[in-house]
Amino acid sequence: METEIKTKILLGITGGIAAYKSCDLVRELKKSGFEVQIIMTESARRFVSSLTFEVLSGNPVCLNLWEEGVTKNSPVSHIQQARNADLILIAPASANFLAKIANGIADDLLSTVCLARNVELIVAPSMNIHMWENAATKRNIKTLQEDEVTIFLPTYGDQACGEIGLGRMMEPKDIVDTIIKHRKADKLILDNHNVLITAGPTYEPIDPVRGLMNSSTGTLGFKIAECARSFGANVDLVAGPVAHECSKKINRINVRSAREMHTETLKICKAKNISIFFCVAAIADWKPKIFSVEKLKKGVSNLNNIEWVENTDTLAAVAALPSSSKPYTVGFSAETDNPSNCLVEINKKRINKNADVIVANKVPDSFGNKEIEVFFVYSSGKHLIFKGSKDHVSKQILIEAVEQLNLET
Template sequence: MSILSGKNILLGVTAGIAAYKTAHLVRLFIKAGAHVKVVMTPASKDFVTPLTLSTLSQNPVYSTFFDKDEENEEWNSHVDLGLWADYMVVAPATANTLSKMANGVCDNLLLATYLSAKCKVYFAPAMDLDMYKHPSTKKSIESLQSFGNVFIPPSTGFLASGLEGEGRMEEPENIVSFIEKDIVKGLPLFNKKVLITAGPTYEAIDPVRFIGNHSSGKMGFELAKEAANLGAEVFLISGPSNEIVSNSLIQRIDVVSAEEMYNEVHKIYNTVNIAILSAAVADYKPKSIANQKIKKASDSMSIELVKTHDILASLGKIKKQQFLVGFALETNDEIKNAKKKLISKNLDLIVLNSLQDKGAGFKKTTNKVTIIDKFEKISEFGLKSKAKVAQDIFNEILNSIYA
């Protein structure tokens, strides 16, 4: 999943031959999971048709202030378009449009929308070699950057004039990659590494049977998604789970047993900034595992159990710069038991679940948590989707780290 997934992207298309590339650019934004609307200058329609971009974007294309038919005129609000967008991308940006953007000229819908936009604006110039090198073009680019707009430099290659040089609009794949990387750089967990454990562990009795629990892994997976949304490189170590995650910033590592999870966590722990252990790890495992399926030979069967490694406690003992977060699932004396775990395991934060709360617990899409920090400050939250709970947890983490 791309960082652009779910975002609203407003693409501004101007009258350059590179406008033919915008069809592919729209497709790439859609493939990344973004919602796309297109605003064209009137002259750009000589290079690529509104029908093409409308079909690909799955939205109407705008080029005039009014849409006219036989009986009605409908106003295309540049203000609404500007407010709708999470990001605006002007590509190709001709020398003419760059100059108008830099000087506040407002003689078409695209320019009016640009001047109304409250979001970050990217612009990708496209023009002939000498036009790009001209001092007025350079001045326009510098002015736009001084406004906070983001410059996507053109590449060098064959130009429509037959010349070869700088001024060719960057390829659509590179534009999308440039924007993704720029967005990530501005996120609070950029250049940070986050370790998250999720799901249950299965402790084998024989080749067929195991001791496990009802954890689905939903909470841990939502935490991994939120960490990636905040720009972190994420290591998601998961026990058996049907949950799916797809994000280039998330590396999923599948394990089965508590022993496997312990080993994988310790391989990574010293390299991370934040560790959140949300997995429901078995406290005990069979002392010995049968090589063959145990046959039903009597009315009862005894299995000797031994303790598994306490992964959370082991990390608390070797903690250096890491911010360590644990989970506590309790059925009685919830706050008291959570505080005890917070202190005994050297945590920075503990997230308390109670099975007494309706809508919380295993396999639910919702959760209700109480978060306690190392100063024993208690923050209680209502019943929410696990995605919203993940946001609350990371808000508490960021507030603690950057307080």
């Protein structure tokens, strides 16, 4: 896999047993066409020598702020180092280093370069499970995400201390593949492609003053719509009753009930050649069989006696369209249990609806929250997890859909 443009990556290596994996990481980066410049912390050199990385990268390794090679060409070399890179990657990123950059500490070359950066910063944490789960580390990760630092979350497995759990650095090839995907996203073009998105809740009236509705804010759906529009797509957004505004370049259709959302969605699918359909809306599964034209009086009419009927499944209806008009379908599933605990059930839902992929998230945690964790369940059996701000996750959802569809990017 070759990158189209020679991207300069500044690779920071911090102290930890995973530093040995950075040797393979450098090889993978070079093999994929990246130019690699390396900065090592003092602790990192206790695990792997700087000479090893100099040979692998083909470039001198920078070690501290005051060495002759660093200061020779510029008295503010930390600025120069940051400006010469297209991307800064810290792998492995120790708990101590995460704490430094989360709090703006710049007491060595690598942390100073990170503070002086004007390019994307990616960190791949590596540490013991208990260090990863410590409240201080969680706070630091949250701060970094708010500062728009990209986190390549650690994986589950055996650890050097003999324990098993989350904390292992993402594998080098996975890091490189994800970086390439990120770089492609910057050039993602959806010109002349039609994207349809449903967002928000629906409202099912019981009587003139009461109705059935959920807590969905529609934020994720709106962000996917804005992201698709920024990549050049023609976007139709069928939105339930929410307060969000959107770009005037997005064709927004406001609806109230599940029936209205279903009708408008199918109308658009039949009228246009939709490439991707994101069924993000939290559409009500049920509605009253009969709408009461008068308010149901307390003590007179028992709400328990209301007869309920199922709403038509919009995702399944779109997925059942003839192949000539069927888009790539991305369904969303709200789960009260952690989605990782019910992947089999989520996949059954995907099969029943004939969706290409289901994106599951835990509720009510995600309602109104700035951050979200989503689980992708594909027809191939592949599972992916993305966690971060809704801006970040919406972009990843779009990238995944485009890649699976094999659109020209």
